[in-house]
Amino acid sequence: MQPxxxxxxxxxxxxxxxxxxxxxxxxxxxxxxxPEALNLTxxxxxxxxxxxxxxxxxxxxxTNTFGASPLKxxxxxxxxxxEDISRLAVEAVREAVGDRAYVSGSCGPSxxxxxxxxxxxxxxxxxxxxxxxxxxxxxxxxxxCIETMTDVGEATMALEAARQISPDLPVMATxxxxxxxxxxxxxxxxxxxxxxxALLSSGADVVGSNCGNGIENMIExxxxxxACTDAPLLIQSNAGLPExxxxxxxYPETPxxxxxxxxxxxxxxxNIIGGCCGTTPEHIRALARALH
Amino acid sequence: xxxLAQIADGLKDGDDKQVRTLTQTALDRSIDASRILExxxxxxxxxxxxxxxxxxxxxxxxxxxxxxxxxxxxLLQPLLGESETHSRGKVVIGTVxxxxxxxxxxxxxxxxxGAGFEVIDLGKDVAPEQFVExxxxxxxxxxxxxxxxxxxxxxxKEVVGLLRSxxxxxxxxxxxxGAPVTxxxxxxxxxxxxxxxxxxxxxxxxxxxx
Numbered sequence: 137m138q139p140x141x142x143x144x145x146x147x148x149x150x151x152x153x154x155x156x157x158x159x160x161x162x163x164x165x166x167x168x169x170x171p172e173a174l175n176l177t178x179x180x181x182x183x184x185x186x187x188x189x190x191x192x193x194x195x196x197x198x199t200n201t202f203g204a205s206p207l208k209x210x211x212x213x214x215x216x217x218x219e220d221i222s223r224l225a226v227e228a229v230r231e232a233v234g235d236r237a238y239v240s241g242s243c244g245p246s247x248x249x250x251x252x253x254x255x256x257x258x259x260x261x262x263x264x265x266x267x268x269x270x271x272x273x274x275x276x277x278x279x280x281c282i283e284t285m286t287d288v289g290e291a292t293m294a295l296e297a298a299r300q301i302s303p304d305l306p307v308m309a310t311x312x313x314x315x316x317x318x319x320x321x322x323x324x325x326x327x328x329x330x331x332x333x334a335l336l337s338s339g340a341d342v343v344g345s346n347c348g349n350g351i352e353n354m355i356e357x358x359x360x361x362x363a364c365t366d367a368p369l370l371i372q373s374n375a376g377l378p379e380x381x382x383x384x385x386x387y388p389e390t391p392x393x394x395x396x397x398x399x400x401x402x403x404x405x406x407n408i409i410g411g412c413c414g415t416t417p418e419h420i421r422a423l424a425r426a427l428h
Numbered sequence: 429x430x431x432l433a434q435i436a437d438g439l440k441d442g443d444d445k446q447v448r449t450l451t452q453t454a455l456d457r458s459i460d461a462s463r464i465l466e467x468x469x470x471x472x473x474x475x476x477x478x479x480x481x482x483x484x485x486x487x488x489x490x491x492x493x494x495x496x497x498x499x500x501x502x503l504l505q506p507l508l509g510e511s512e513t514h515s516r517g518k519v520v521i522g523t524v525x526x527x528x529x530x531x532x533x534x535x536x537x538x539x540x541x542g543a544g545f546e547v548i549d550l551g552k553d554v555a556p557e558q559f560v561e562x563x564x565x566x567x568x569x570x571x572x573x574x575x576x577x578x579x580x581x582x583x584x585k586e587v588v589g590l591l592r593s594x595x596x597x598x599x600x601x602x603x604x605x606g607a608p609v610t611x612x613x614x615x616x617x618x619x620x621x622x623x624x625x626x627x628x629x630x631x632x633x634x635x636x637x638x
Contacts, residue, residue, distance in 0.1 A: 157579075161579060166526070167525070167526030167577070167579045168525060168527065168553060168580065169526075211528045247529065249487075249531070253491040254491065314483075316483035317483060322486075324487050324488055325486030325487070325488060377607075377610075378578050379612070380612045385578045385581060385613070
């Protein structure tokens with residue numbers, strides 16, 4: 137495999153994977169259980185999910201470590217297992233994909249709020265990210281993905297931690313924006329330009345957005361990112377906002393709907409396109425077909 | 429500027445020291461504690477809620493305003509009777525069973541408190557029985573439930589059902605909210621109201637308690 141950043145420069149759009157949680161729920165993850173704990177108890181599930189996305193055409197596959205920072209794992213009393221969880225998660229995806237896809241170490245928000253607005257001291261936040269990221273780097277990820285961030289301060293702490301541990305490993309960072317009448321902002325009040333500047337100056341190689349309010353909003357967000365940076369861009373949209381249909385909760389955007397709009401993302405110069413909440417291997421298959 | 433308006437302004441600026449000092453000054457001038465609460469703190473928080481709803485300010489501003497509100501409230505509380513402190517009624521809130529996301533729920537709590545309601549916050553991962561028991565024990569008129577996950581939303585329906593089977597659905601009304609929750613879902617499960625965001629949740633609670 138080419139080094140990840142070389143691949144981004146030279147090749148066509150990289151197709152990334154889609155949602156993890158829903159696939160795990162179909163395989164027995166109960167409400168209120170830690171998805172990351174499954175890395176300890178059922179690593180074969182992580183291999184299976186990675187395999188499904190690989191087979192669907194994803195070239196970048198995330199680890200099941202979104203909530204594997206010690207701060208987040210503490211909610212389940214699993215903070216002392218942070219290193220084991222991260223290592224096993226990386227090993228499972230690697231086992232499934234070998235060198236047929238890049239293994240991306242996912243790192244989501246702590247779920248806590250930094251001082252002075254919340255109760256987490258900066259050093260506690262940094263240390264939490266450092267433990268998770270160090271374990272994933274040690275286990276051999278190809279790239280890190282700091283994702284779904286809303287606080288640019290928290291995101292830059294994770295980025296700086298990654299950079300300190302490994303100055304050369306590619307790092308991606310994405311934030312989640314809401315559509316407001318005044319434009320796109322995270323709930324903490326960061327707009328796209330501020331996000332791009334802060335993330336890039338803290339060492340991100342790739343920036344972008346994930347989750348959010350559906351792929352049509354992502355097209356606008358991507359346009360705003362592209363207007364302020366030439367850096368590689370990553371977009372992983374959810375399949376719209378969930379709706380209730382006949383008592384079932386469903387995400388409304390179909391594979392075809394998303395694939396059509398993914399082509400627009402590519403035209404805007406987005407380098408990596410995948411899915412977030414509500415997307416399935418079928419969505420990724422449709423994306424891969426439309427983009428390649 | 430009139431001192432109560434200054435208190436409201438200090439709250440909007442998230443300046444807890446200023447709010448504390450001005451609240452003390454107002455008390456020293458023998459202004460009634462309940463008036464300081466209504467026309468100073470609650471009036472200020474109302475504006476904060478509206479600005480947040482309109483995306484003019486963001487979560488950090490609200491969190492600082494809440495801290496400033498509490499700085500003033502600490503001084504007023506000993507001087508206010510139980511009924512005056514929270515003249516608008518009691519609300520039980522929590523994140524539903526299986527769900528550990530509480531930032532949105534906390535925000536609703538801040539806004540309800542800021543609007544003069546007494547908030548009984550059960551935290552996160554709250555079982556249906558806990559919601560109902562807390563409402564019964566406290567005499568709260570409303571249960572507010574939050575969920576961030578599509579998989580935990582069904583727990584809201586259990587609470588609604590439990591209230592019905594216990595014969596409490598007339599005295600205890602329900603409101604639901606959270607990122608994946610929609611007005612339609614609220615209707616489907618028989619909840620009495622839906623809070624699109626924290627500010628509208630306060631409006632709906634006000635209507636439910638009227």
